[in-house]
Amino acid sequence: MSIKQQLMHIPDGFLSLILSLILWIISIIVVFLAIKHYAKEKNNQKLPLMGVLAAAIFAGQMLNFNVAGGTSGHLLGAAIATILVGPWEAVLVITSVVSVQALIFQDGGLLALGANIFNMAVIGVSVSYALYQLMGKVFKKGKWALGINGFVAGWCSIFVAALAAALELAISGTSPANIAVPAMGSVHALIGIGEGLITLAVIMFVSSAKKGLIENTAKGKMIDKSILIGGIVLALILAVLSPLASSNPDGLERVAEDLGFISQESGPFYNIIPDYTFPGIQNESIATITAGVIGVLLIASVALITFKRKKSSAEK
Amino acid sequence: MINNAISTNSLYSIDARVKWVGAFVIAFITLSIPLYTWAAYILILSILLAVLIASQLPFYKVIKRTFLLEIPLIFVLAPLPFIKLDTSLLPVSIMGFAFQISQHQILHIGVLLLRSWLIIFTMVLLTMTTPADDLLFSLSSIGVPEVLVNIITLMWRYLSLFISDSQKLTSAREMRSVSPSGLRLNKQRFLWNIQVTGSILGNLFLRAYERSERIFQAMQLRGFDGTLRSLRSKSLSLMQKFQIILILVFGFCFIIMAYGIHGK
C-alpha cells in the first residue's frame, strides 16, 4: 500500500512544540465531546457505520482526480462525511482516518497529529457543517440544491483548513505569514474546487441512488447549534486573521514570540532548564565528535550482538 | 541480563505500548532540543540505525521507505531561501540566472527536514517491527478512548477491502465508459473526470453503508450491546513498566544533556 503525500498533512518538525501541544489539547477536547455525543445517543449501529465509512473515505482519498493543468488532487472527505453521517460522527471518522495515516503510513507527523486532527477533523468538519446548513437556507429545493450546497461546504472546508495550517506554520516561525498564507491559500483554493465538485458529484449520486439517505440525515436531526456556531466562528476568525497576518508578518511573529511559540534556535525549554554546561565538554565540536564516537560504538556493538545471535540460531 | 535479551528476539517481542512510548519519546526529544545541536542528532540517528540493525530488516528497503514521502510543504518552504531575512547571502548562478540565496535559511530548512526525517525513520521502524493491528489496539491502553479505537480497528479491518473495491470500480468504469480522449474540450474532460470519480466514490459510500448494516447485524447476533469489550486489554507487567520508566528517564536525561552541550 502506498499513499501519496497530501499537502494538508503537516509533518513533524515544522510546528512549534508548544503550538503542537495546544492543538493536541483542543483536538482531544473536541473528540471527547464527539464521543460523549455518541454515548448519549445510544445508537449502537453508528459504531460499525463510522468504522466502515472511515475505511471508505480512506480508500476514496487514494483515488486521484485530475485538476486542471496536469496536477492531481485528492479528496479530504470532511464535507462528504459530515453530510452523510452528521457532524459529530464525521469528527470521529476523519480523526480516525488522519490518525491511521500518521501512525501507520507516516503521512503527517506524530506530534503534529494534534494539529492535523484540528485542521481536518475539527475545522474541516465544523466549517463543512456550518456552510452546508447556511446554504440549505438559501437553496432549499430543486435538483441541484443538495449538490451546490455540498460544493460550497467542500470548497470552504479545504480553503479554511489550509488557512489554518498556514497560520500555524507562521506562528511557529517556520514560514512568514506573507509567504505561507498566500501559498497555502492559492493552492488550496484550486484543490478545493476539486473537493467541492467531488462532494457535489457524490451527494448527487447517493441521493439519486438511495433516496432518503441524505434527506433523512438532514431532517431526522435537530441542527446542532454548537457545531454550527463553532464552524462559523472558526471560518470568520481565519478569514479575517489570515489576510491581516499576511499583510503584517512581523507583527504576527512578534506576538508569537511574546507568547513563547517561537524559541527555535535555543529550543522550547531554554528558559526552564537551568544554566549549566555538560561536564567535561567545553565546546560543541568536541561534543559532536564524542557523539560520533559513541554512536559508532553503539552501532558496532549492536551489529556484533545481532550477528552472533544470527549465527548461533543458524547453528541450531 | 544481556544473554537474556539475546535469547528472545527482543525487538519484536517488546510490547506495542512500550514501543509507542519509545517512539513518542524520540519524537519529543528530537523536537525539543535546541535547533543546531548536531551531537544530539548524531546520537538519535545512531540509536535508530542500531535498532534497524537489530531488527534485521533489509537496510535499503527501510531507508528507501523513509524517503518515499514527497518533500512536504514545498510551496511554503521553497521561497524561503530567496527572501532576504539576514545578511548571510550567497551569490548563485544557475544556467545564466544569477541570484542570491540565504545560507542561513537553507541551513534552517535543512535542520527542519532532518528532524522531520528522523521522526519518520522512527515511525517506519515502529511500523515495520510491529503488526499494525497490534499498534492500533494498544492505543486503548495508552489513553485513546475505546470508541475511537473501535472505529479505527474496524476501519483497519475493511480498508484493504475498500481499496480493492475502489480499484475494481475504477477499472470497470474505464473499460465501459467513453474514453476521455474522445472528449475534445478540456472542460468536458474535467467534468467527465469529476463525474466518474463521484460515481465511484458514491458507489463506495453506498456499499459502506450497506456493509455497516450487515456488520451490525452480525455484531448483534453475537451479543453486542453497545458496551465495548476486548480480550486484548491487559495491564502492563512489572517488566514493561520498568522499560517505560527507563525510556522516560533516558528521554529526560537526553534533553538535559542536549541543552548542556548547546551551552547557555
Added chain:
Amino acid sequence: MENKYSMPIIDVKHLHFSYPESPETLKDISFSVEKGEKVAIAGPNGSGKTTLLLNLTGLLMGDGSISINGTSMEKHSLSEIRKQLGMVFQSPDDQLFSNRVYEDVAYGLIYQNMQKEEIEERVQKALSDVGMAAFKDFVPYHLSLGQKKRVAIATVLSMQPEIILFDEPTMGLDSRAKKQFLQIVQQLSQTILVATHDLKLAATICDRLLVMDEGQLVFDGPMQDALREKELLEAHGLDPEF
C-alpha cells in the same frame, strides 16, 4: 424445559413481514422444525429466504408469532433466543469484523462474560472443528473465501447454539471449498436451516425441503418427495437435474 411431548424447536405461525415502503416480503409463513432436523429453504433470488432467516434471529421483526425452543420472540427475550441460535451470513466479510481470526471467534463469548480460560478452550475447539486451528492469529483479509467461510462457522460454533442458520453458504466457493463445507456441516448435530438456491447442496445436507417463492411457502415436505416433483421445482426457479 422438559416436556413429555416433543416440542418443536422452531415454531413459526402466520409470519408476515414487509420492509418500509415496499410490498410484503413474507406472506403468511407457518412451519415448525423438530430438534435435530436438517431443513433446506430453497427458492429463487428475492423469494424472501434471507428475510425469513433474519426474522428467526429477531434482527427483523414481523407480524405473527415465532418461538424458538419454547421461548416466544419478543424484544425482551432476544438475548435469550440468540444464545440458542447462530447464523452464518452469506458474505463472511460481514461476519468477520475483527482483525484476527481468534478475536472474531471469541467475540460472542466475551459478551457472554465468560472466563478467559473457557473462552480459550471453546475457541480452540470451534476452530479445530472447522479445520482452522492453525490460522488463529491470521488476519481475515489474508484468508481465502473458503477459509473465511469456515472461520465464520467457527464464530457460530464457539457459542454452542442449538440451531444454526446458513444463508447461501456455498455462494462463490470453488468445488474444493464446497466439499470442505459439506464435510463440516454433515458432522454437525445441531438443528440446521439452510437457505439456498442450490438444490444439489440442499439434497446433500438436508432431509426436508421448504420451497419459497415471492414471499410464500409453496412446498414443505421430505426431500425425497420434493425431488420427484420436478414440475413444481422448475416452476419456482429451481433446477431438479443437478
